Amino acid sequence: MIQVKDVSKIYKTGDIETIALDKVSFSIKKGEFVAIMGPSGSGKSTLMHILGALDTPTSGEYTLDGESVESLSDDELANIRNRKIGFVFQSFNLLPRTSALQNVILPMMYAGVPKAERLKIAEKYLDMVGLSDRMNHTPAQLSGGQQQRVAIARSLVLNPSIILADEPTGNIASAQADEIMDIFKKLNKEGHTIIMITHEPDIAEHAKRTIYVKDGKIVN
Amino acid sequence: MEFSEVIQEAINTLTVNKLRTFLATLGIVIGIGSVIALISLGQGTQKSVENQIQSLGSNLLTVSPGSSRGGFVQGGAGSATTLTYEDAKAITTSSQITTINNVSPELSRRTQVTASGNNTNTQVIGATSIYSEVHKVSISSGNFLTQYDIDGQAKVAVLGPQVVTDLFGEGTNPVGSSIRISGQSFRVIGVTVSKGGTGFQNQDDVIYVPITTAQKSLFGTTSLTSIAVQAKSEEVMVQAQDEVGYLLLERHRLSDPTQADFSIFSQNDILNTASSVTGTFTALLSGIAAISLVVGGIGIMNIMLVTVTERTREIGLRKALGAKKKNIITQFLIESIILTFAGGIIGMAIGILASIIISKVISLPFSISFGSIILAIGVSGAIGILFGWYPAKKASDLQPIEALRYE
Numbered sequence: 001m002i003q004v005k006d007v008s009k010i011y012k013t014g015d016i017e018t019i020a021l022d023k024v025s026f027s028i029k030k031g032e033f034v035a036i037m038g039p040s041g042s043g044k045s046t047l048m049h050i051l052g053a054l055d056t057p058t059s060g061e062y063t064l065d066g067e068s069v070e071s072l073s074d075d076e077l078a079n080i081r082n083r084k085i086g087f088v089f090q091s092f093n094l095l096p097r098t099s100a101l102q103n104v105i106l107p108m109m110y111a112g113v114p115k116a117e118r119l120k121i122a123e124k125y126l127d128m129v130g131l132s133d134r135m136n137h138t139p140a141q142l143s144g145g146q147q148q149r150v151a152i153a154r155s156l157v158l159n160p161s162i163i164l165a166d167e168p169t170g171n172i173a174s175a176q177a178d179e180i181m182d183i184f185k186k187l188n189k190e191g192h193t194i195i196m197i198t199h200e201p202d203i204a205e206h207a208k209r210t211i212y213v214k215d216g217k218i219v220n
Numbered sequence: 221m222e223f224s225e226v227i228q229e230a231i232n233t234l235t236v237n238k239l240r241t242f243l244a245t246l247g248i249v250i251g252i253g254s255v256i257a258l259i260s261l262g263q264g265t266q267k268s269v270e271n272q273i274q275s276l277g278s279n280l281l282t283v284s285p286g287s288s289r290g291g292f293v294q295g296g297a298g299s300a301t302t303l304t305y306e307d308a309k310a311i312t313t314s315s316q317i318t319t320i321n322n323v324s325p326e327l328s329r330r331t332q333v334t335a336s337g338n339n340t341n342t343q344v345i346g347a348t349s350i351y352s353e354v355h356k357v358s359i360s361s362g363n364f365l366t367q368y369d370i371d372g373q374a375k376v377a378v379l380g381p382q383v384v385t386d387l388f389g390e391g392t393n394p395v396g397s398s399i400r401i402s403g404q405s406f407r408v409i410g411v412t413v414s415k416g417g418t419g420f421q422n423q424d425d426v427i428y429v430p431i432t433t434a435q436k437s438l439f440g441t442t443s444l445t446s447i448a449v450q451a452k453s454e455e456v457m458v459q460a461q462d463e464v465g466y467l468l469l470e471r472h473r474l475s476d477p478t479q480a481d482f483s484i485f486s487q488n489d490i491l492n493t494a495s496s497v498t499g500t501f502t503a504l505l506s507g508i509a510a511i512s513l514v515v516g517g518i519g520i521m522n523i524m525l526v527t528v529t530e531r532t533r534e535i536g537l538r539k540a541l542g543a544k545k546k547n548i549i550t551q552f553l554i555e556s557i558i559l560t561f562a563g564g565i566i567g568m569a570i571g572i573l574a575s576i577i578i579s580k581v582i583s584l585p586f587s588i589s590f591g592s593i594i595l596a597i598g599v600s601g602a603i604g605i606l607f608g609w610y611p612a613k614k615a616s617d618l619q620p621i622e623a624l625r626y627e
Contacts (some may be wrong), residue, residue, distance in 0.1 A: 049621050054620045074545060078545075082542020083621075110544070154541075
């Protein structure tokens with residue numbers, strides 16, 4: 001479902017070229033639970049940005065659901081991010097002063113889901129992550145683990161092809177981190193494809209497969 | 221995303237920091253408020269001037285002695301002594317004149333008047349019986365001057381209400397009393413109805429005496445200060461002006477109209493001059509007020525740029541979740557339009573309130589035009605778009621990764 005072929009990303013600062021990704025190739029099938037591991041500066045964040053359609057590769061091909069992503073316009077990329085990718089960030093990235101429910105509804109607003117439907121879908125997913133009693137709480141009124149569960153609910157509402165989690169437990173106490181990993185495992189069992197970026201080996205263990213990145217290359 | 225939701229979200233964002241929102245709109249409030257107030261006061265002044273001029277009588281031509289063109293050295297209007305009672309009579313009787321109803325010869329001067337120990341300096345107008353009809357003067361008690369008074373050079377006077385107040389005290393009826401004008405005794409035969417007017421000429425502070433008495437007994441002259449000519453209708457004003465002009469040129473033995481020793485104005489000429497003067501002032505003042513609108517707009521732009529920088533992460537997140545450029549532009553543009561629009565509405569309310577109060581205080585008619593309301597709403601909205609565009613564009617151009625990384 002995901003095919004990355006000879007993808008390179010080169011950043012230019014003046015005359016100096018930094019190679020963040022060097023001809024990386026791999027593929028991920030539907031329903032997989034993959035961890036991408038590597039030390040900081042290894043290029044795993046760059047890889048995540050490309051997988052998440054937040055950035056485009058300098059060269060190479062990235063195919064998502066049979067669609068070539070590398071040469072799309074800004075608005076087309078926005079569409080891909082909206083429909084096909086569910087993001088879970090390390091720092092949760094919820095809108096402050098906005099209820100959990102409204103945060104979960106946000107991607108559906110950009111997708112043009114009818115108003116009545118949005119509410120039903122948002123409630124369903126908040127219920128799934130065990131927050132049906134905290135829908136009207138703002139992020140400030142929720143614990144780190146609860147905020148991340150809101151973010152997971154938000155990533156699911158448009159039924160994306162992949163859930164892309166960037167250090168999802170990085171800012172969470174370890175007991176709550178296990179809850180988060182349980183949710184990912186449950187989602188994976190239900191058939192969701194999950195790609196998780198982490199530098200913690202014990203978190204990576206939850207995944208079924210691990211891709212190691214070092215110096216912009218995949219190592220095995 | 222429905223439009224109502226965009227607006228709701230913008231309002232929610234703006235109410236988070238109420239003081240900042242208030243200060244940001246203040247410039248627009250002051251700008252729109254002063255433009256509205258000044259336009260309203262300008263229109264009030266114009267209306268007041270128009271009312272006053274119209275109350276002098278419509279379709280009226282005024283013939284004044286002295287050239288309207290003048291030479292290098294020009295005497296004050298009315299200082300020449302080229303118009304005579306005979307000229308007025310000629311206009312009335314000439315067969316060349318076909319478009320004129322009434323002719324009112326007038327001789328007016330300021331002079332000292334005393335009665336029952338009080339004295340005042342007022343305008344004494346020598347007039348004929350037709351004056352009251354031509355100038356729409358009504359009588360509240362007694363009578364106006366009659367042809368009998370004119371023919372007999374009677375020492376009778378009709379007083380304006382201001383003169384009555386000055387000489388006899390408010391609310392008294394002086395008809396039958398006597399007053400002294402320039403030391404000569406006159407019998408009061410009537411009092412006119414108040415015409416109001418405080419501006420350049422108070423029509424209540426006058427005394428009417430027979431023109432013949434004024435010429436021979438009071439001022440010792442044969443000349444007139446003006447002849448008011450009432451045309452049959454407004455449509456024949458130009459023709460009437462020509463007829464009177466050529467008749468007087470002939471009588472004064474002048475062949476070249478540019479050498480005329482008199483000038484003829486219509487009420488419209490005076491009205492137009494007055495209107496253009498007040499119009500220029502209104503435009504000038506509104507222009508100055510409009511500068512504060514530009515300053516207000518820059519204030520909005522400044523605050524929106526700060527907002528965009530502050531909310532870089534939010535913008536990045538929205539883009540990551542699927543917001544397109546136009547979604548971000550709309551969001552920030554709507555915020556700035558709401559800011560300026562709210563400022564415009566508040567400013568309009570304050571401007572109207574201020575002009576109501578000011579027009580009360582200086583007793584002008586209050587006037588607010590539909591146009592200036594549309595202007596306020598339109599301009600404030602336009603300022604929102606104009607000054608909000610750049611910050612909104614800047615927000616929408618942010619790269620999602622850069623924005624998400626921003627701390």
